[in-house]
Amino acid sequence: MRHRKKFNHLGRKSAHRKAMLANMASSLILHKRIKTTVAKAKALRMYVEPLITKTKDLNTVEERIHAQRTVFAYLKDKFAVKELFGDVAAKVADRPGGYTRILKLGNRIGDNAEMCLIELVDYNENMLESKKSSSAGKRTRRGRRKATTADSAVAAEAPAQESAEPTSESTEAESKE
Known part of the structure; x- marks a missing residue:
């Protein structure tokens, strides 16, 4: 032993x-x-x-x-x-x-x-x-709820920025034609 x-x-x-x-x-x-x-x-x-x-x-x-x-x-x-x-x-x-x-x-x-x-x-x-x-x-299970609310806030801001960008590109494209 x-x-x-x-x-x-x-x-x-x-x-x-x-x-x-x-x-x-x-x-x-x-x-x-x-x-x-x-x-x-x-x-x-x-x-x-x-x-x-x-x-x-x-x-x-x-x-x-x-x-x-x-x-x-x-x-x-x-x-x-x-x-x-x-x-x-x-x-x-x-x-x-x-x-x-x-x-x-x-x-x-x-x-x-x-x-x-x-x-x-x-x-x-x-x-x-x-x-x-x-x-x-790396995220934990507890952090998902906070991350999803933060992601939704970012996602809410993103369409406003995306809609502004294509209009400026489309105006540039129209002015070139």
């Missing part, structure tokens, strides 16, 4: 698991997305999201240095730490959590393992563009 056991051991000894997660977290931070199995991605999400949270709300230089040293103890890659505290921290500053996204891809051909793509949320331009376009046209 695995009562109160929080994380997946991934079939590895603790030193191997810590090294693997550190390498995967560095790759995720540097490349913004990696392809891996679903089990490893879920373990990586639990590993990397607290590290990203440590980059937020640093008021003094001492706090920043302490946070960088703490994160470096986990990642063991100074380039990943620099990227995390530079570019990634600026993008996730206003996000309350949920910095990663797991997109399932299907099964691997060789061993039929479930594969997925784990990525940092703020770096997928396609998802960000679709979110912006969908929020402009």
Whole structure:
């Protein structure tokens, strides 16, 4: 039984698991997305999201240095730490959590393992563009009544404008003939 056991051991000894997660977290931070199995991605999400949270709300230089040293103890890659505290921290500053996204891809051909793509949320331009376009046209059920009254008011104004426009075009057409 695995009562109160929080994380997946991934079939590895603790030193191997810590090294693997550190390498995967560095790759995720540097490349913004990696392809891996679903089990490893879920373990990586639990590993990397607290590290990203440590980059937020640093008021003094001492706090920043302490946070960088703490994160470096986990990642063991100074380039990943620099990227995390530079570019990634600026993008996730206003996000309350949920910095990663797991997109399932299907099964691997060789061993039929479930594969997925784990990525940092703020770096997928396609998802960000679709979110912006969908929020402009998105309406809720409560908003329909207000939207229909607003649409009817706009529709009432529209025929008056349309009737004025053809008359000016028709007068121009008549004057040319």
